Amino acid sequence: xxxxxxxxxxxxxxxxxxxxxxxxxxxxxxxxxxxxxxxxxxxxxxxxxxxxxxxxxxxxxxxxxxxxxxxxxxxxxxxxxxxxxxxxxxxxxxxxxxxxxxxxxxxxxxxxxxxxxxxxxxxxxxxxxxxxxxxxxxxxxxxxxxxxxxxxxxxxxxxxxxxxxxxxxxxxxxxxxxxxxxxxxxxxxxxxxxxxxxxxxxxxxxxxxxxxxxxxxxxxxxxxxxxxxxxxxxxxxxxxxxxxxxxxxxxxxxxxxxxxxxxxxxxxxxxxxxxxxxxxxxxxxxxxxxxxxxxxxxxxxxxxxxxxxxxxxxxxxxxxxxxxxxxxxxxxxxxxxxxx
Numbered sequence: 001x002x003x004x005x006x007x008x009x010x011x012x013x014x015x016x017x018x019x020x021x022x023x024x025x026x027x028x029x030x031x032x033x034x035x036x037x038x039x040x041x042x043x044x045x046x047x048x049x050x051x052x053x054x055x056x057x058x059x060x061x062x063x064x065x066x067x068x069x070x071x072x073x074x075x076x077x078x079x080x081x082x083x084x085x086x087x088x089x090x091x092x093x094x095x096x097x098x099x100x101x102x103x104x105x106x107x108x109x110x111x112x113x114x115x116x117x118x119x120x121x122x123x124x125x126x127x128x129x130x131x132x133x134x135x136x137x138x139x140x141x142x143x144x145x146x147x148x149x150x151x152x153x154x155x156x157x158x159x160x161x162x163x164x165x166x167x168x169x170x171x172x173x174x175x176x177x178x179x180x181x182x183x184x185x186x187x188x189x190x191x192x193x194x195x196x197x198x199x200x201x202x203x204x205x206x207x208x209x210x211x212x213x214x215x216x217x218x219x220x221x222x223x224x225x226x227x228x229x230x231x232x233x234x235x236x237x238x239x240x241x242x243x244x245x246x247x248x249x250x251x252x253x254x255x256x257x258x259x260x261x262x263x264x265x266x267x268x269x270x271x272x273x274x275x276x277x278x279x280x281x282x283x284x285x286x287x288x289x290x291x292x293x294x295x296x297x298x299x300x301x302x303x304x305x306x307x308x309x310x311x312x313x314x315x316x317x318x319x320x321x322x323x324x325x326x327x328x329x330x331x332x333x334x335x336x337x338x339x340x
């Protein structure tokens with residue numbers, strides 16, 4: 001299969017760039033235009049398990065301090081050493097990094113080189129904020145530990161149990177509190193970046209294993225290209241129909257939907273790595289959608305829906321027709337009226 005032509009009309013646009021559509025050629029092309037990127041985030045969470053002896057707690061039996069500690073620091077069977085507001089800020093930055101990567105990848109990990117250059121700048125900003133937040137937590141570590149110890153003690157005082165067990169639980173809690181140095185050192189925020197395998201390497205492997213490795217490599221090459229295209233088509237279908245649904249209901253296009261579609265059209269210029277004809281058509285049709293009257297914008301959106309539907313039908317791609325403003329008969333009619 002490596003030197004045989006790939007039978008997929010989704011990739012026909014690459015022929016216009018002088019690239020033979022074989023697995024070998026496609027692999028080299030993918031390796032020259034994109035990389036594999038995934039975010040990695042790690043840190044000590046400061047979660048301290050809450051033993052069964054401390055379950056069934058009624059905060060009404062506690063002092064004000066103990067009840068406040070319980071309500072703010074107990075969740076899902078553990079105690080939170082780090083205050084919720086600090087956890088929220090760290091979580092926000094972790095989610096921001098994941099979304100930044102997801103917004104630029106065409107599959108789970110494949111990212112155009114141009115997108116990575118932009119991501120690297122945003123990553124550095126997020127990482128700087130992340131470690132600055134870590135340092136702020138580290139700067140007040142002694143106070144956090146003291147607050148945790150006092151709050152946990154007040155919480156336990158409000159639970160009916162033998163004093164000996166209470167002392168043991170308190171000791172268990174505090175023994176699991178990390179040192180400031182260990183907590184600070186545990187933080188990691190990285191981008192794992194790898195080159196796409198342009199060639200299949202099987203040296204030193206038995207024939208049977210080499211054959212399996214080759215088959216997997218070939219599948220990865222083709223699926224990376226096909227999935228990259230299909231995901232953009234699916235995103236376009238979703239965005240356009242969402243906008244049209246609001247237009248049908250309110251007789252106007254929601255500004256946020258127009259902005260999202262215009263952004264999508266601009267992004268297709270770098271996301272359309274494989275020069276797919278439909279994606280090129282959508283980008284040309286929908287770009288600057290936010291600068292035309294609603295009626296014109298609605299016509300362009302409807303054209304985009306028709307383009308996608310016709311292309312999907314010709315290429316046997318699945319589209320979700322639930323919850324949209326058109327039935328299959330109407331979509332067929334729209335597709336037939338498109339200019340050749």
